[in-house]
Amino acid sequence: MEIAELSDLLVWAAATALAVAMIAFAVDLGRRTEERVGARTQERVAVGAATAPGAPTAGADAPAAGADAPAEAAPRRRAAGIAMATTWLGTAMLLAAIVLRGLAAGRTPWANMYEFTMVGSFIALVVFLLLNVRRDVRFLGAFVTGLVTLFLVVGLNSFHVAATGVQPALQNYWLVLHVGVAIAATGIFTVSFVMSALQLLRDVRDEGSPFLSRPGFRWLDRTPVPATLESMSFRLNAVGFVMWTFTIIGGAIWAEDAWGRYWGWDPKEVWSFVIWVVYAAYLHARTTRGWSGRRAAWFVVVGYACVLFNFTGVNLIFNGKHSYSGIS
Amino acid sequence: MSGRSYRPEGIADEFTQGARGGEQPTDAGSEGAAPTDAPPSGTARAPRIGWRGMLRWTWRQLTSMRVALMLLMLLAVAAVPGSIFPQRSQDPAAVVEYLGEHPTAGEWLDRFGFFEVYSSVWFSAIYLLLFVSLVGCIVPRTIAHAKAVRHRPPRPPARFARFPAQASGTTSAAPQEVTDALAAHLRGRRWLPAFRVDTAAEPAHEARGKVPARPAARTVAAERGYLRESGNLLFHLALLGLIVAVGVGQLMHYRGQAIITEGRGFANAVVDYDTFESGAWFQPESLVPFSMTLDSFTSQFATDTVAFAQSRDFTAAVTVTEPDGSSSQETIKVNHPLTIDGSKIYLQGNGYAPQITVEDAEGAIAFSGRVPFLPEDQVYTSRGVVKVPDVSPGLDQVGLIGYFLPTAVIEADGSARSVFPLPESPLLVLEVYRGDLGLDEGVPQNVYRLDTESLTPSLDANGDRVTLLLEPGDTVELPDGLGTVSLGEDVPRFVALDLRHDPSLVWVLGFSLAALVGLTGSLFLPRRRVWVRSWVDDGVTRVEVAGLARGDDVGLQPEVDRTLAAVPGLDDPATEPDPDPVTVTTHDPERG
Ligand code: HEM
Numbered sequence: 064m065e066i067a068e069l070s071d072l073l074v075w076a077a078a079t080a081l082a083v084a085m086i087a088f089a090v091d092l093g094r095r096t097e098e099r100v101g102a103r104t105q106e107r108v109a110v111g112a113a114t115a116p117g118a119p120t121a122g123a124d125a126p127a128a129g130a131d132a133p134a135e136a137a138p139r140r141r142a143a144g145i146a147m148a149t150t151w152l153g154t155a156m157l158l159a160a161i162v163l164r165g166l167a168a169g170r171t172p173w174a175n176m177y178e179f180t181m182v183g184s185f186i187a188l189v190v191f192l193l194l195n196v197r198r199d200v201r202f203l204g205a206f207v208t209g210l211v212t213l214f215l216v217v218g219l220n221s222f223h224v225a226a227t228g229v230q231p232a233l234q235n236y237w238l239v240l241h242v243g244v245a246i247a248a249t250g251i252f253t254v255s256f257v258m259s260a261l262q263l264l265r266d267v268r269d270e271g272s273p274f275l276s277r278p279g280f281r282w283l284d285r286t287p288v289p290a291t292l293e294s295m296s297f298r299l300n301a302v303g304f305v306m307w308t309f310t311i312i313g314g315a316i317w318a319e320d321a322w323g324r325y326w327g328w329d330p331k332e333v334w335s336f337v338i339w340v341v342y343a344a345y346l347h348a349r350t351t352r353g354w355s356g357r358r359a360a361w362f363v364v365v366g367y368a369c370v371l372f373n374f375t376g377v378n379l380i381f382n383g384k385h386s387y388s389g390i391s
Numbered sequence: 392m393s394g395r396s397y398r399p400e401g402i403a404d405e406f407t408q409g410a411r412g413g414e415q416p417t418d419a420g421s422e423g424a425a426p427t428d429a430p431p432s433g434t435a436r437a438p439r440i441g442w443r444g445m446l447r448w449t450w451r452q453l454t455s456m457r458v459a460l461m462l463l464m465l466l467a468v469a470a471v472p473g474s475i476f477p478q479r480s481q482d483p484a485a486v487v488e489y490l491g492e493h494p495t496a497g498e499w500l501d502r503f504g505f506f507e508v509y510s511s512v513w514f515s516a517i518y519l520l521l522f523v524s525l526v527g528c529i530v531p532r533t534i535a536h537a538k539a540v541r542h543r544p545p546r547p548p549a550r551f552a553r554f555p556a557q558a559s560g561t562t563s564a565a566p567q568e569v570t571d572a573l574a575a576h577l578r579g580r581r582w583l584p585a586f587r588v589d590t591a592a593e594p595a596h597e598a599r600g601k602v603p604a605r606p607a608a609r610t611v612a613a614e615r616g617y618l619r620e621s622g623n624l625l626f627h628l629a630l631l632g633l634i635v636a637v638g639v640g641q642l643m644h645y646r647g648q649a650i651i652t653e654g655r656g657f658a659n660a661v662v663d664y665d666t667f668e669s670g671a672w673f674q675p676e677s678l679v680p681f682s683m684t685l686d687s688f689t690s691q692f693a694t695d696t697v698a699f700a701q702s703r704d705f706t707a708a709v710t711v712t713e714p715d716g717s718s719s720q721e722t723i724k725v726n727h728p729l730t731i732d733g734s735k736i737y738l739q740g741n742g743y744a745p746q747i748t749v750e751d752a753e754g755a756i757a758f759s760g761r762v763p764f765l766p767e768d769q770v771y772t773s774r775g776v777v778k779v780p781d782v783s784p785g786l787d788q789v790g791l792i793g794y795f796l797p798t799a800v801i802e803a804d805g806s807a808r809s810v811f812p813l814p815e816s817p818l819l820v821l822e823v824y825r826g827d828l829g830l831d832e833g834v835p836q837n838v839y840r841l842d843t844e845s846l847t848p849s850l851d852a853n854g855d856r857v858t859l860l861l862e863p864g865d866t867v868e869l870p871d872g873l874g875t876v877s878l879g880e881d882v883p884r885f886v887a888l889d890l891r892h893d894p895s896l897v898w899v900l901g902f903s904l905a906a907l908v909g910l911t912g913s914l915f916l917p918r919r920r921v922w923v924r925s926w927v928d929d930g931v932t933r934v935e936v937a938g939l940a941r942g943d944d945v946g947l948q949p950e951v952d953r954t955l956a957a958v959p960g961l962d963d964p965a966t967e968p969d970p971d972p973v974t975v976t977t978h979d980p981e982r983g
Binding site: 225226227228230231232234235294297298301304305308309312315316319320321322323324325326327328329330333334336337340341343344347348350351353354377381 | 471693889891
């Protein structure tokens with residue numbers, strides 16, 4: 064039992080570190096706002112600009128070098144440094160917590176809601192950190208760490224169950240594949256949702272919306288232009304969508320063995336299907352004149368709302384075959 | 392959502408359609424090579440008068456991307472009620488209950504198919520329209536693509552300046568040498584070809600329009616990623632295949648359920664199943680007449696404090712006898728169905744079926760048999776009924792309702808409950824009713840329920856219901872002189888087996904995987920064009936490279952840079968500051 068308790072403690076510690084990271088990220092966004100206002104007009108000209116990962120960075124003096132350039136040119140960003148360090152720390156502690164949880168339960172550590180929350184949060188953090196290796200996406204930090212902190216605290220308080228083995232229906236390698244890929248997709252959708260939400264906010268602000276033009280929202284100017292956010296979000300969504308497709312196919316294969324049918328419109332199946340169709344609609348919207356850009360971004364918001372509902376609502380409200388949360 | 396809408400990069404269709412707007416890179420030379428892989432756009436235009444015009448207009452609307460998008464959204468919304476309201480196909484009892492609780496609303500919901508959402512008219516209409524739309528859009532695209540894969544890459548555009556990815560440099564090598572080297576570079580390895588490549592010579596020409604005068608030059612035109620569109624088509628075609636396979640499966644499948652107890656068996660025949668259900672194309676002769684006996688059933692439960700009584704393993708050991716008389720011993724577990732003659736047999740449930748014997752007031756055996764008690768919770772508090780209609784003439788029929796508790800403890804107030812699912816100290820708790828069980832009226836009854844409304848319960852002196860407690864081997868008197876009831880010495884287990892045959896399974900799986908593969912290709916395979924032009928200017932050889940991609944393509948500028956780097960004897964590579972290396976694209980707004 065001690066290992067399980069240590070795991071829980073580490074999750075608390077990770078949540079704390081990430082809360083600190085969130086504050087530091089927010090401070091960083093706020094500080095940089097001052098320097099950035101001047102750069103804004105310039106940047107609008109360079110719509111769609113961004114530094115291509117892997118490509119030689121076009122000098123920071125070129126206005127076209129993209130939304131990140133002023134950030135690179137800015138003096139040292141101490142808050143951002145602290146934020147990144149605490150995010151790495153929080154992520155490492157979360158990883159340790161997951162490993163210990165697996166040891167305590169003697170199986171793959173993603174078989175109930177609490178563990179799903181833990182691992183999904185971890186994936187979201189890893190996606191953020193990996194993206195950040197290739198290009199500066201620290202503007203996402205406050206939102207990613209904020210969401211993850213929220214998830215972890217809700218997970219600990221509401222979804223927590225003791226670490227133990229699983230019932231016969233779950234004893235299958237598909238637990239590793241189907242659930243693992245679903246969690247990874249959820250983590251990816253979390254980050255792309257943040258991007259699309261910022262894209263919408265920034266787009267509306269740029270358009271001169273009275274509410275979002277208030278000084279309190281000046282930090283939005285620190286984010287890349289909407290077109291860049293849209294293309295970053297798309298790339299993650301494309302990966303997430305393929306993984307979600309695999310999740311559904313894998314789930315069907317597993318259901319065929321475990322429940323005696325590959326598809327039965329169980330509430331979880333219904334909502335996985337809805338999510339799949341919403342993200343498919345998103346991909347089609349992007350290629351439809353008049354629906355690309357802002358409207359397509361709304362699909363991501365709706366899609367992510369469905370992802371969250373599928374995870375919380377469907378587990379807790381509906382009574383289906385997927386009631387493996389362990390919460391009664 | 393009104394208001395300005397920016398176009399994210401990657402959304403413009405100069406790639407396959409040639410230029411549409413003035414801002415897009417144009418190239419007269421690329422026509423013909425650029426496949427028009429789309430039917431005419433479905434944008435609303437005033438329909439022509441006449442029914443043919445009307446039909447054509449409707450068809451174009453239906454196959455337009457915009458309508459496909461609407462239908463997709465409708466499909467998502469239409470799927471939701473099925474998760475909110477109980478569905479007949481899954482839980483008919485819940486539907487009956489719902490109708491009882493909400494008589495008025497329930498009736499209306501029922502009328503509109505809300506209890507059978509996925510076979511309702513409206514849900515079917517949406518997905519059928521979607522698939523008609525899909526066929527209408529996929530067939531012309533497939534034909535166009537089949538032609539396009541044989542096309543040569545489009546000739547280099549006159550001006551590279553407008554292209555999203557560019558690079559240029561100078562070299563001492565001759566233009567011919569440069570283009571030969573780059574053509575080889577772009578073609579890639581023989582066993583892993585990258586680009587389809589053409590080289591050509593361009594005559595010198597005067598300045599015209601924005602294009603400056605240029606001496607004779609040599610060019611390379613290269614294109615890769617035909618598989619991207621192939622993948623997209625594969626994906627959409629596989630979806631069609633999937634829906635057809637699922638439909639055929641519905642027509643051909645059958646499913647039967649049987650409850651069998653240890654030592655007993657059943658034969659694979661329609662009459663031997665407790666419930667049996669099949670599609671319209673099912674033929675009873677197609678059941679292979681094997682038979683099966685349940686030799687034993689074992690279960691394991693956690694005993695640690697954390698997960699006390701959680702199930703850990705269920706195993707049914709069976710003997711299967713094939714029609715030719717050969718027999719084999721098999722096991723069936725949850726997650727591990729047994730496959731016999733193309734059918735799968737699943738272990739869907741289990742419980743206890745105590746042996747109960749009832750003698751009537753005249754001492755005749757009125758009932759003797761194993762009665763499955765259905766578990767209601769984790770510790771197998773199991774509920775069952777015994778109906779005893781065959782009493783001696785003139786006597787009241789007897790009904791027993793009660794619980795079987797595998798490991799019973801008796802509380803201070805005399806009530807009993809189960810604390811563990813395995814039979815460590817079994818106890819049968821029964822209440823007794825008498826009267827007419829109504830079995831002779833010919834109305835089918837649920838064997839697991841006793842309708843007590845018209846029956847008389849046995850009461851004790853205080854007016855409370857009499858409860859009988861039996862341990863294995865016990866025989867006790869029924870109250871009111873009704874006779875005796877006894878419980879057998881050992882308690883047999885029962886298993887609920889589900890046999891299913893669906894010949895379409897392998898097709899369903901195949902099409903799903905094809906869709907996954909196609910989707911991956913269509914989203915991640917880069918579709919790029921690279922052009923090179925090289926000529927001699929002031930005694931040095933100039934090389935210009937331009938790239939264009941379909942869809943978001945982070946790798947485009949690196950591709951162009953690598954191409955330039957492959958120039959023999961390159962002097963000073965000068966990568967142009969790139970206005971937008973992230974992407975560039977193309978697309979047909981209304982392709983569909
Ligand atoms: C069951 C309904 C459908 C589903 C689930 C579906 C799903 C998808 C998905 C996931 C993609 C992504 C691949 C990509 O973006 O390259 C896609 C692309 C595409 N779909 Fe569909 N689709 C459906 C119906 C249709 C219909 C009815 C049409 C035509 C009217 C259509 C036309 C297209 C086109 C043109 C693309 C390529 C977009 C591009 O160029 O990127 N789809 N579809």
